[in-house]
Amino acid sequence: MSVTSQSFQERTQYLAAVDRLAASHVLHGSESLCKLLRYLADHSLQNPGVPVKEYQIATEVLGRPSDFDPHLDSTIRVQAGRLRAKLGEYYSSEGESDPVLVELPKGSYTLSFHTRTIPTKASSAELREEKQTPNRTWQMLLNWSAAVVGLSLLLAAGMALLVVRWENRNRAASVMARNSAPSAYRTFWKGFVSGPAEPWVVFSNAAFVGRPETGMRYRNPAQDSNAVILDHYTGVGEVLAVHELDRAFHLLNREVRVKRGSLFSLDDAKNNNLIFVGSPAENLSLRDIPMNEQFVFQRLTSGARKGDLVIANLHAGAGEPEYFIGTPTNLPMNEDYALVALIRGLNPTESVLMLAGTSTMGTQAAVEYVCHEDSLTQLLSRLNVPPNGDLKPFEVVLHVKVARGVPVESEIVALRSEGVK
Template sequence: MSVTGYHRAPIAEREQFFAEIDRLIGSRVLHGSESLCKLLRYLADHALHHPGAPLKEYQIATEVFGRPADFDPQSDSTIRVQAGRLRMKLAEYYGSDGADDPIIVEMPKGTYVLSFHHRAHATLHEVRTEAMPPPRVGWAAIVLSVLLAAALAVIVILIETRSKPEAGGGAYVDPAPAAFRAFWGGFLSGPVEPWVIFSNGAFVGRPETGMRYFDAGRDSRNLILDHYTGVGEVLAVHDLDRVFGLLRRQIRVKRGSLFSLDDAKNNDLIFVGSPAENLTLRDIPSTRQFVFQRLDSGPRKGDLAIVNLHPEAGEDRYFLGSRSNTPLTEDYSVIALVRGFNPSQWVMILAGTTTLGTQAAVEYVCRENSLKDLLGRMKVSQPGEMKPFEAVLRVKVTRGVPVESSIVALRSGS
């Protein structure tokens, strides 16, 4: 029997379907995926209590993920991405742990309505056994069977190595280094995935004839090109996606020019790039010890600096990289963790005075060795111990690549 929508299932059958949903949510496949579990539960309630009623992205966004009333599914693909992830998880579950479950739950492509099917493999096997005469087994068939069994065993071993707990205790094996979980723990427990907002400056001109930053004093806003970003930001997003993959947590990515204050109110945020290009950073809680500022006087006038507002003994007041008219061999970056508009939300700032400094800042918090050094300086060893902090990195650059980063100033526990 299949239940796909238009007829309300009997009470006893609905209870079986909800029991299957409970098995899915408690499974290894959905372990740690709070947002997917929440989505699955919502879709199941809708399918079984309101059969035949369609579901829209807007409805899911506002009722499941707490999006504001002005949510626009045309510009925000969150729901489609989440639905795609859920489809893959369902397929993974029924191909492994749920292979013998009496009920199969599916979400056909093109819809957000779940379908429930009773598995009928036992009956089918009995019918085929009675209908077919006993086969004659030859040596070729035996050899083929052995080869197929060996191939299947290899596949199973590979799958189990990648996704199942190790034998000998049945405990869940965390693939992420402890330093990652201690540092990023605050971004793993929210009801929705954190936003990663990368900088994309406002430019005018054309790539083939030359581009420059938008100047409000002489340029029309209609000429702004806001779909360019630096190579450091691109590599940074890749690094963050890798780390959050190890932590079994998805991230959502948006360029700074499309990010709004409504997005900032109830989400954990990771800003990639300095306020010079990531303009949203100017309107949200930000750093208090080390701030970005363009110098308006002196021999470095016009250059972007990191200003040390309260220098400690032996620290510089200004952190300035290579001069703008010379090859880039040195840069400075800020790594900071601050509270958001909502004190229960976190904001991470990873920003350099150039795109390569930004890349170095992200690499620093995405590499186990450097992260251990930072955590050691702050005396953090366990998830939940992180407190707001701000740090400045000195970055050595060779041939356009950050090759060495070191902490030159740190404020923690504020």
């Protein structure tokens, strides 16, 4: 209840409770919350029954100007919510045995003080009496204990049987759900859903320097060794790609684990199936894993397109270009190129799939290509993989048409595979 009147002793007790709160580990370093707590406590004790307004708190505690408008600025409500949460945290930990409970009811800025009754230790007379009674009840407790143990064993056996049946039923349901997915999905993703662990989806997040408000650029190790690295940005295509992969694996009744490239380690790669989203230009973890042998991402070192990212055709066939290169970066994008490549993992029993474009739009297109039934069917046909057959390592280059920042059409323009001559 809120304080309406209090004796000098009660007031002293309440203020001591506030002091303990302000000095607690929970509020350590939260100067603004401590200031708010003391202000609300003083107001509640000096003006019992008189509510305090947001405007008062803003101008008298937080130093807001006189034109402060609580309808436009939610700072006070946010601070009150934080204080309310801290009070709950305190009384569930270090303040568990405090004799006074301080509360800030929701929708109010008036503190409530409650005196709590703390259980006391039993008197010596009660302890002597307790020592005399066990002998009379000991045999009864033994009988009850035997009955409880027997019943517990029966319950444990029953629960074990139920768990086994539930796991078998769940496993059967999982297999049925997976079998209900389109045939092309089951064939292409078979190696990624049949293992004991969920595959890793590793999306690119390149290292940048600079600030969003003044401009950012890729980090150059040669000249930015002391610059602050920003590694928490990724492309729009990568975001949509992860969502698309999650949808595809949901159809296969399988979860995926997602991690950004800067946090990925070779330990993660040893015994897991991996799906890399984004090229080595931004997904830097790809540089530590042996990948493609036919098509690789490179930056041009000369010519009018110097510095642009391309897919280099290391063993160009008849009529194939040396490089696959999209729209110049200074023009609106209308085409891109992407690579879909499957190789064996560091552990030969695992697989690594790279889905990447020379831009974020190409990356999105590569993922969509292997997550849509019609394009998957076309790819499996080009790879000569029969239904439920096994995929062999392959590398495929896609030409991607882009309209208004969205990949709208993809087609295979180059293919290398152990199963295709």
